[in-house]
Amino acid sequence: MVIFSVAGKDLLRFLGDRRALVVSLALPLVLTFIMGLSFGGGLFGKSGISAIKIALVAEGIPELLRDRFTEGLEESGFFSVSWVDSNAADFLVRNGEVSAAVVLPDDFLRQALSFEEIPILIWKDPGSSLKAGIVEEVLSRGLREYQAGEAAYLGLWPEDAAAAGDSSAVDLVEKYFEGAFSTLWQSWREVENDSSWAEFQERTARIMDRQVALVEALGQPGIELEVQDKVSDQDVSQSEDINLFNYFLPTFAVFFLMFGVAGATGDFHRERKMGTLQRQLMSPLRALEFVLGKWLSASLQGSLQLMVLFLGGAILFQVNLGPDPWSLPLAIVLTCTAATGFFLLLTLLCRDEKMADNLKTIVVLISAMLGGNMVPVDSLPPWISAVGQFFFNYWANLSFSHILVSNRNIFEEPQPLLILFGATIGLLGASLIVFILRQRRGGLL
8 A cells, every 4th residue: 555655665764774773762771771770670679769878876875775776777678777986977978978977975875864955966968868858857756756755754753854953863874874885784783782773773663664654655545547558459469569660661761752753753844855745745645645654654663662662671670561462562552653643743733844843842841741751640740730631641651650550451541542542533633634734725845
C-alpha cells in the first residue's frame, strides 16, 4: 500500500541516523543510571534511600549506653551512627561526610539524673539539607516526648524537683556516675564504708521506681492508633520490594519520546522546503495516505524507541514489564500514536520549520512539567494534575505507573489507555482536516 511506502521511506531515514538513535536511546538510560547511583536498586543493590550518616559527640556517656543507643538508631534502618569527639565531628560535617552531628554535653548523664536543663547542639551540613532536616525533626520529636515525660514526673512527685537543686544530691550524682564504666563499677564495689552510699542508693531506687511506674502508665494510652495499608492481594507480595526505577525510567522515556516524535513529524516542513512534498502531492498520492503514512512512520519510530528502553531497563535495572505480555506493549503503542497525532497537528498548524521547532520545544517542556515527567503523577498538586489531564503524556505516565509500579493489567485500569486511544483518533482526524485545508488554500506549496 502507498501508506506503507511513505512510512517505510521515513523509517529508513530514521534508522540511518545513528547519532539520533544514540541520543534517543542512550540518554534516558544514562539518566536512569544516575538515579540508580543516587537511590540504589537494580544492579546497584536494594532500592531505597540510603541510611543517613550522623556523628554523635558525648564523651561523658559510658560505652555500654553508647552501644545500646547506637543499636537502637541503626536497627531503624534510617541512620548510620559514628561516635567521635567534637573536632572530628566538626570536620565530618564541614566535609559532607555526615549529614549532621549531635553534640551532647560532657556531663549529660549527671544533668539528666538531676533534672537540669540539658544543652544539645546539632551541626548540619547545608549541602545535605533534606537529610539534616530529618535528623533535626527526629531529635526534636524525641526531646518533646522526653520533656513531656519529665513534666509528668515532676508534677506527680514535686519533692524530686526540689531535690534536683540540692547541691549535695548533685554531688552524689557526680560521684557515682562520672567517669568510664569500669571506674564506676569499681567505685560501686567499694562503698561498704561510705555513709553517703545508702542515701544515694535510696534516692536512685526511688527515682527509678517512679520512672518505671510512669513509663508503664504512659505505655497504656487511652486512644489507640492503628494504621493499615489497603492493597490488593496481588500487591501484597510486592509491597516489600519497591523498585524506584519503575518510576524513573517511564518518565524519562516519555520525555525523550516527545522530542523524538516532534523531530519525526518535522519531516513535513523539511520535505516542503526541499520540494519533495510538492512532487508527492502532484502524484496520485491522496491527502489521507500521506498523513497516515507520516503518522504511521513517527508512531513506529516512537514505539521502537520505548520498547528498546523498557527492555534495556529490565536488563540493567530490573524494571517490571507488567503482569502480562500485552499490557505494556499496548500502552507503548497508544502512547506513541497519541504523541504522533499531537505533534503532527502542531507541525501542520505552523507555517515553517523554525516556527514549528520553537513551538514544539515550548510545548514539550510545559507538558513535561504539567504531565508528570518532572514530578510523579501521584505527587502533583491538585490544580496541576487537573491541567495536566489535557496533555497526552499525563495519561501515558499514569498508564505506565499502573502497569509497572502497581503491576496491574489494562483491564483493571482501562481509563488512561482509553483516553490515549480517543486522543489518537481525535488528533489524527484534526491533522487530516488541517492538511486538507492547507492543501486547498495552496499553503503547502
